[in-house]
Amino acid sequence: MHGISATDPGNTIDWGKTSEDYAKYRVGQPDSFFDYMRTFKVGLNGQSLLDLGTGTGAMAIRFAQRGAAVSGIDVSEEQIAYAKKAAEEARVKIDFRVGEAEKLPFDSKMFDVVIANQCWLYFRQQEVIRQVLWALKDGGVLVTSHCSWLPGFDPIAQATEDLVREFNPNWTAHSWSGSIPAVPAWSLTDFRLRAFFNYDEKIEFSREGWMGRIRACRGVGAALPPEKVAEFDAAHLEVLKKIAPETFSVLHRIDAHILEPL
Numbered sequence: 001m002h003g004i005s006a007t008d009p010g011n012t013i014d015w016g017k018t019s020e021d022y023a024k025y026r027v028g029q030p031d032s033f034f035d036y037m038r039t040f041k042v043g044l045n046g047q048s049l050l051d052l053g054t055g056t057g058a059m060a061i062r063f064a065q066r067g068a069a070v071s072g073i074d075v076s077e078e079q080i081a082y083a084k085k086a087a088e089e090a091r092v093k094i095d096f097r098v099g100e101a102e103k104l105p106f107d108s109k110m111f112d113v114v115i116a117n118q119c120w121l122y123f124r125q126q127e128v129i130r131q132v133l134w135a136l137k138d139g140g141v142l143v144t145s146h147c148s149w150l151p152g153f154d155p156i157a158q159a160t161e162d163l164v165r166e167f168n169p170n171w172t173a174h175s176w177s178g179s180i181p182a183v184p185a186w187s188l189t190d191f192r193l194r195a196f197f198n199y200d201e202k203i204e205f206s207r208e209g210w211m212g213r214i215r216a217c218r219g220v221g222a223a224l225p226p227e228k229v230a231e232f233d234a235a236h237l238e239v240l241k242k243i244a245p246e247t248f249s250v251l252h253r254i255d256a257h258i259l260e261p262l
Contacts, residue, residue: 016078018221025212028058053119057083171219191259202249
């Protein structure tokens with residue numbers, strides 16, 4: 001999310017702890033996002049694409065299913081293990097590697113597209129920018145994207161955030177306003193904007209699906225001990241029983257900046 005801190009003071013954020021829920025319940029972007037990407041000629045059949053911070057591989061798999069030649073990298077061994085399993089189950093071939101986005105183990109001018117979905121804020125940006133410029137082919141693009149719920153506009157998202165904050169007062173990634181810059185400030189020195197879009201979409205969840213999605217966020221599964229996660233989960237179910245039917249939608253804001261090197 002734009003404008004959100006990458007750290008929670010007093011907490012260690014370990015995405016590996018969330019890997020099982022992450023693989024099952026964090027599915028990346030909705031279908032509409034990939035339709036937009038195709039409109040802007042990103043993720044096309046035959047393109048080489050690198051997914052930074054790939055996590056359990058949801059975005060990488062979706063692009064591979066659309067014909068791109070995909071590689072993915074993440075610092076979490078646990079998440080890459082789940083990504084490899086998911087790719088095998090989806091019957092797509094993806095070059096998944098454990099490693100830092102700041103130290104890419106790939107050759108120069110190897111990729112048509114480098115994408116970072118929901119993760120750019122966690123990188124040491126100047127180091128990553130140098131790596132992206134190294135990895136992109138001439139005419140290639142960097143895409144940074146997000147799919148974020150809107151607590152100020154959606155009562156279920158707001159109630160969930162309120163509960164997360166009860167269990168984890170150090171969590172700072174709450175109360176996102178929905179504001180998105182037309183051009184990211186960090187990009188001005190090295191990139192020009194080729195395209196930008198944002199739109200709102202209601203994403204469908206079951207209670208189980210939303211609970212899993214929240215367990216896989218940094219404020220719960222990536223930070224709390226297992227016994228606290230279980231306690232939170234039980235409390236979350238009670239909240240949802242009071243305010244939501246078995247299936248419901250949560251309003252999300254989806255955005256992407258498509259950037260080309262200067």
